[in-house]
Amino acid sequence: MSVATRSEHDLIGDREVPLEAYWGVHTLRALENFPITGIPIGKSPYLVEALASVKQAAAAANHDLGLLDDERHAAITDACEEIRGGALADQFVVDVIQGGAGTSTNMNANEVIANRALELMGHKKGEYALLHPNEHVNLSQSTNDVYPTAVKIAIILATKDLLAAMEVLEESFARKADEFHDVLKMGRTQLQDAVPMTLGQEFHTYSLMIGEDRARLGEAVLLLHEINLGATAIGTMLNAPAGYVSSACEHLARLTGLPLESAVDLIEATQDCGAFVQLSGTLKRVAVKLSKICNDLRLLSSGPRAGFNEINLPAVQAGSSIMPGKVNPVIPEVVNQVAFQIIGHDVTVTMAAESGQLQLNAFEPVICYSLSAGISRLREAIMVLAGRCVDGITANAELLRAEVENSIGLVTALNPYIGYAAATEVAKEALATGRGVAELVLEHGLLPREKLEAILRPETLANLAPRTYQPKP
Incomplete structure (x- = not known):
């Protein structure tokens, strides 16, 4: 079945575009x-939202400066709001x-906004003589300032969720x-027995690491x-009228609710990807x-039976198609894999930033x-780890x-109480016989039971601090 089309023209020539x-x-x-x-930009909702915000802010600045009439400004604004x-x-x-x-990406946004604005004005899609993707939606702009600005906003919004x-x-x-x-x-160093601690101390460390x-x-x-909004092509603000940079930035900050600022040097800001490298490195961390x-x-x-068996992770699914009763640590495993991918992404970001040339990347x-x-x-993996694993650990x-x-x-831990020589002998005997250290200390009369039990208290052995955790409301 043939699809109804409309004819559009660009630098290369004429093409038929689906009418709808x-x-x-x-x-x-x-x-x-x-x-x-196979992943369209429409699957990145923060990027689409950011692109529409940039175009709406640009239209407002152009309207403030008398470059965009009331009707076109209103139509572009309404389209961007939608x-x-x-x-x-699905149109991105x-x-x-x-x-x-x-x-x-920029032209995809320009065309979608222009055609929706045309509809809002009572016209047909593609009637660009009345409202044009480049002449009106992209007025005072270049991809080179629109796209980096939108990307930054999208990543800021995504990072808030993370x-x-x-x-x-x-x-x-x-x-x-x-x-x-x-x-x-027992605490361990290099997978060997070290000195006593508490499981609470171990998990407190994990909490601090995340914090x-x-x-x-x-x-x-x-x-x-x-x-760098307003920088246009390379940062010299060519075709951006006086007052546009500050006006567009102010409108964009208001629309997004973010404390955005214009770069001091727009030429530098247009070519430099250092902020992305910094963020990527932190994500890798x-x-x-x-x-x-x-x-x-x-x-x-x-x-x-044959492992550490110190803690139990929640059983969330059967672990094997051949071994009955086997349960695997699938939640930590999937988080590991997401982490591996992010580490690889950091290499990609590093090379992409390094490969930029002259005034643009x-x-x-x-x-x-x-x-x-x-x-x-990473956000999804963290939420799964918290809700389907950590919360249920016993x-x-x-x-x-x-x-x-x-x-x-x-x-x-007993060395200060029984002396180094006696402690060494106890260690040797324990290794040779497989008997417990505490048992041997009592047997040899090196410490009375009351004293040994006091030493073996977590507060003493692990230098345990009082409870300080306060649940958040």
Whole structure:
């Protein structure tokens, strides 16, 4: 069945565009040129929202300066408001990875906004003599200032969600730290018995690690609030009228609710991707530490008969198609995999930023995709880890305490009370016989039972601090 079309024209020539499509000929060529990932920019709601916000702010600034009449300004504004509210996301169809420094994304936005604005004015799609994607929607702009600005806003919004998820996980570990406050266990260094600690201390450390990374990520995202809107092609503000830069930035800050600022030097800001590199490096830091925590959870829960078996992760699904009764640590495993991908994305962002040439970086689309995808997946992974794993962890407290009492590492704690020579002899005998250190200390009369029990209290062995956890309301 043939599809009704309309004819549109660009630099290359004439093409038939589906009559009902809000996008136009520039978007059509991008669809043909960049069948790369199969992921359209419409699947990135923050980017679509940010693009519409930038176009709305630009229209407001152009209207303030007398460059855009009331009717066109109102139509563009209404179209952008609809898109910011989630409408027409399916019309943002170009691939997330594309050549051209984001031009295809910018033109996709220009065409969708123009055609929706034309409808609002009572005209047909494609009647560009009345309202044009370039002449009116893209007025006083270039892809080179629109796209980086929109990308920064999109990543700021996504990072806010990630920071909120990290706070959930931080609190989840903190609750477990409180629950396991005085559960005695052996600490380990290089996978060998070290000295006693508590499971609460172990989980408190995880909470602190997440909290520290949350603070660092919050610092890194602040760098994205400096934008180059109004820079136009290379930062010289060619075709942007006097007063446009400050007006557009003010309107955009109001629309987004973000404390955006114009870059001091727009030429530098147009070519520099340092803020993206900084954020990517911080995301990698989060991923590395989160993966390390998941490694620990898998190790501590290993077994149940032939492993550490110190903690129990919630059983969320059967673990094997051949081994009955097997349950695997699937939640930490999936978080590990997300972390691996983010570490790879950081290499991509690094190379894309390094490969920029002269006054523009043409590789911001892959920077945008790498950061956006990483942030989104990390947020989802963190929420799954908190809700489907950490919240349900239980401790094998009796086993943990028995391991402490039987561990050779216990002699280090007893050394100040029985002396180094006696402690050495006890350690040797314990190793040779397989008997517990505490048992041998009592047998040899090195300490009275009351004194030994006092030393073996978690407060003494682990230098345990009082409970300080306060649940958040």
